[in-house]
Amino acid sequence: MSDSAPPEVILDHRCSNCPVRHHAICAVLDNQSSHALSDIMVHKQLVPGQPLWSDKDEAHLFAIIVSGTVKLFKMLADGRQQIVGLLFPSDCLGRAYSETQQTFAEAVTNVELCCFPRQQFEHVLTQHPELEHALLEKTLTDLDNAREWMIALGRKTASEKIASFLQQMSRRSELTRCPNHRPTPDLPTFVLPLARAEIADYLGMTMETVSRNLTKLRVDGVIRLIDGQTVEICDADRLASLAEPQ
Amino acid sequence: MSDSAPPEVILDHRCSNCPVRHHAICAVLDNQSSHALSDIMVHKQLVPGQPLWSDKDEAHLFAIIVSGTVKLFKMLADGRQQIVGLLFPSDCLGRAYSETQQTFAEAVTNVELCCFPRQQFEHVLTQHPELEHALLEKTLTDLDNAREWMIALGRKTASEKIASFLQQMSRRSELTRCPNHRPTPDLPTFVLPLARAEIADYLGMTMETVSRNLTKLRVDGVIRLIDGQTVEICDADRLASLAEPQ
DNA sequence: CGTATCGTTGATACCTGTCAATCTTGGTGG
DNA sequence: CCACCAAGATTGACAGGTATCAACGATACG
Numbered sequence: 001m002s003d004s005a006p007p008e009v010i011l012d013h014r015c016s017n018c019p020v021r022h023h024a025i026c027a028v029l030d031n032q033s034s035h036a037l038s039d040i041m042v043h044k045q046l047v048p049g050q051p052l053w054s055d056k057d058e059a060h061l062f063a064i065i066v067s068g069t070v071k072l073f074k075m076l077a078d079g080r081q082q083i084v085g086l087l088f089p090s091d092c093l094g095r096a097y098s099e100t101q102q103t104f105a106e107a108v109t110n111v112e113l114c115c116f117p118r119q120q121f122e123h124v125l126t127q128h129p130e131l132e133h134a135l136l137e138k139t140l141t142d143l144d145n146a147r148e149w150m151i152a153l154g155r156k157t158a159s160e161k162i163a164s165f166l167q168q169m170s171r172r173s174e175l176t177r178c179p180n181h182r183p184t185p186d187l188p189t190f191v192l193p194l195a196r197a198e199i200a201d202y203l204g205m206t207m208e209t210v211s212r213n214l215t216k217l218r219v220d221g222v223i224r225l226i227d228g229q230t231v232e233i234c235d236a237d238r239l240a241s242l243a244e245p246q
Numbered sequence: 247m248s249d250s251a252p253p254e255v256i257l258d259h260r261c262s263n264c265p266v267r268h269h270a271i272c273a274v275l276d277n278q279s280s281h282a283l284s285d286i287m288v289h290k291q292l293v294p295g296q297p298l299w300s301d302k303d304e305a306h307l308f309a310i311i312v313s314g315t316v317k318l319f320k321m322l323a324d325g326r327q328q329i330v331g332l333l334f335p336s337d338c339l340g341r342a343y344s345e346t347q348q349t350f351a352e353a354v355t356n357v358e359l360c361c362f363p364r365q366q367f368e369h370v371l372t373q374h375p376e377l378e379h380a381l382l383e384k385t386l387t388d389l390d391n392a393r394e395w396m397i398a399l400g401r402k403t404a405s406e407k408i409a410s411f412l413q414q415m416s417r418r419s420e421l422t423r424c425p426n427h428r429p430t431p432d433l434p435t436f437v438l439p440l441a442r443a444e445i446a447d448y449l450g451m452t453m454e455t456v457s458r459n460l461t462k463l464r465v466d467g468v469i470r471l472i473d474g475q476t477v478e479i480c481d482a483d484r485l486a487s488l489a490e491p492q
Numbered sequence: 493c494g495t496a497t498c499g500t501t502g503a504t505a506c507c508t509g510t511c512a513a514t515c516t517t518g519g520t521g522g
Numbered sequence: 523c524c525a526c527c528a529a530g531a532t533t534g535a536c537a538g539g540t541a542t543c544a545a546c547g548a549t550a551c552g
Contacts, residue, residue: 074397077492082397095390097383102390129375136382137343143385144341144348146392151320151328153399154450158540196499204400206541211500228499228549246323404508442531452509457532474517474531493552500547507540515532522525 014038018114023090024064025134033128040120046070046107052093057101062094062121068111069193072103073201083202084146086193088172092138096122108193153204161203162213163243166223169193170233189232217242260284264360269336270310271380279374286366292316292353298339303347308340308367314357315439318349319447329448330392332439334418338384342368354439399450407449408459409489412469415439416479435478463488 015021015038016031026037046052046068052061055074065087072085084103087093093113095101116124125132152164173190192199200207217223222239224232233239261267261284262277272283292298292314298307301320311333318331330349333339341347342364362370371378398410419436438445446453463469468485470478479485 072393074393076397076401076490080397080401082400084393084396095386097386103393126379129378132375132382133372133378136378136385139382139385139389140341140343143389143392146389146396147318147320147330147349150330150392150396150399151322151326153396154328155322155326207499208501208542209540212540215500244322453531454510454533455508458508461532496549496551498547498549500545502545503543505540505542507538509539510537511535513532513534515530517530518528520525520527522523 014041018066020064020066020090020114025092025131025138026064028130028134029128033131036124036128037116037121040116040124042115044113044115046111046113048107048109050107050111052105052107053101055101055104059095059098059101060118061115062092062096062118063113063115065089065091065093066112066114069108070105070111071108071194071198071202072105074103081201082204083198085142086202092135094118096125096135108198158203158205158209159213159216160243160245161205162210162217163222163239165199165203166217166231166233167239167243169231170236187232187234188236189226189230192229192231260287264312266310266312266336266360271338271377271384272310274376274380275374279377282370282374283362283367286362286370288361290359290361292357292359294353294355296353296357298351298353299347301347301350305341305344305347306364307361308338308342308364309359309361311335311337311339312358312360315354316351316357317354317440317444317448318351320349327447328450329444331388332448338381340364342371342381354444404449404451404455405459405462406489406491407451408456408463409468409485411445411449412463412477412479413485413489415477416482433478433480434482435472435476438475438477 015026015034021027026034029037043066044063052070053059067089070087070091070093071083072087073081073083075081086108093105096118125135152161156164169190169192170188174188194202196210197207200210203210214223214225217239218225220238222233222235222242224234226232261272261280267273272280275283289312290309298316299305313335316333316337316339317329318333319327319329321327332354339351339359371381398407402410415436415438416434420434440448442456443453446456449456460469460471463485464471466484468479468481468488470480472478
């Protein structure tokens with residue numbers, strides 16, 4: 001370790017360049033306190049389809065998503081899958097205060113992670129109540145979102161599920177888009193991070209039904225499918241009324 | 247206020263007689279600290295069907311369930327309902343750190359609540375990190391449970407949902423049963439807190455399908471319906487294999 | 493330019509929802 | 523004590539939405 005480059009400077013630099021520094025839970029830490037995290041941080045890169053862990057693995061990892069999309073999913077013995085969470089930049093990955101995982105986790109796109117050993121992260125949590133509070137707020141929001149999705153899974157029709165999903169993806173993309181990138185002249189456009197089969201696993205239906213309903217929305221002029229992955233919302237009002245009656 | 251009965255004694259008495267004192271999140275507080283909660287506590291009684299709040303109401307209440315069952319549910323504009331949470335003794339009721347509710351809440355049975363004004367409860371949370379930690383652990387568990395239920399809603403068949411539901415209720419009743427009440431000679435028995443239509447709203451299906459599948463389990467000898475609300479599990483292994491293939 | 497992967501479209505079957513009738517249960521009043 | 527009634531639960535007939543199975547088309551990649 002050279003005396004001309006003390007670790008503090010390097011570590012602080014790593015966080016200050018972080019694109020999610022002010023959106024993730026670590027935002028509540030001042031530069032001083034953030035060293036507690038940056039000291040134990042390790043960066044990791046994932047390629048699409050790369051698993052993070054299996055559902056019965058020990059939970060060693062806690063991470064913050066810097067870029068890309070991660071899916072959390074569960075599986076039945078016969079292979080049926082259900083995606084139970086989609087994680088985007090600034091979201092937390094990993095179950096604090098549990099020795100075991102209860103879901104699978106897998107990169108959907110290329111992913112950059114800011115990783116911490118779980119137990120060391122928990123140690124930082126106990127020493128920084130403001131960080132634990134931020135994690136609580138995030139977890140409460142996750143629970144709200146999970147419950148919001150439960151009414152879609154249990155009570156919405158296939159077409160309502162698709163419309164809700166597109167709304168949700170559109171809203172997400174607004175948040176992650178650079179504010180100066182899209183002033184408002186043109187229609188909301190975004191890239192679906194999930195393949196058709198994954199959308200099906202998220203919505204609790206089959207790939208074929210997903211495809212048929214996307215086609216129907218396209219034919220009806222509600223959306224435009226630019227290249228199969230890219231969606232343009234032509235009629236947001238109609239999409240909203242399809243996502244929820246009335 | 248008389249000198250012979252200082253408020254501390256009265257307040258402490260209220261908590262020390264509480265049946266969920268050692269199971270709810272307040273268990274992490276010592277007798278000294280628990281005064282911060284008992285000072286702002288109000289008891290409340292509810293009858294079946296009594297609403298706690300509506301989904302767009304302001305969130306004024308935070309409470310711990312002392313006895314009974316509470317359902318959290320969402321509604322679509324056309325009346326379709328989905329129960330997104332069932333709360334039992336020692337569970338928390340109310341959304342900390344949010345001004346608004348995102349669900350309906352309603353008593354299913356007679357309910358006793360230990361209530362706190364939400365903002366005052368939050369104040370206690372900030373002054374007692376161990377309480378906030380307990381709430382975080384509880385919220386993380388709630389999130390795990392919500393996700394576990396999502397795969398049932400999205401991917402399980404009607405009969406699998408019913409079997410899963412009965413397993414879950416059976417497990418719950420074991421926890422709330424007095425340990426000396428049921429040594430083990432006879433079969434696990436419990437009372438369904440929910441009516442058929444409510445079970446349907448929990449499982450994302452219709453009352454009729456619930457009824458048909460309960461009948462099928464009865465005819466097949468997996469369960470015995472003692473009085474429509476009381477269920478005896480005759481073959482727990484078969485029930486388990488019906489809840490999840492293999 | 494062939495091949496593999498993913499997505500779309502079609503035909504059919506089946507599970508579950510819908511609508512309706514009947515049965516059961518519990519409470520009330522004669 | 524019994525008849526009556528209302529609410530909840532069960533059962534039946536039928537229809538419709540979605541899954542399943544299969545073929546075809548599109549796209550990316552070597």
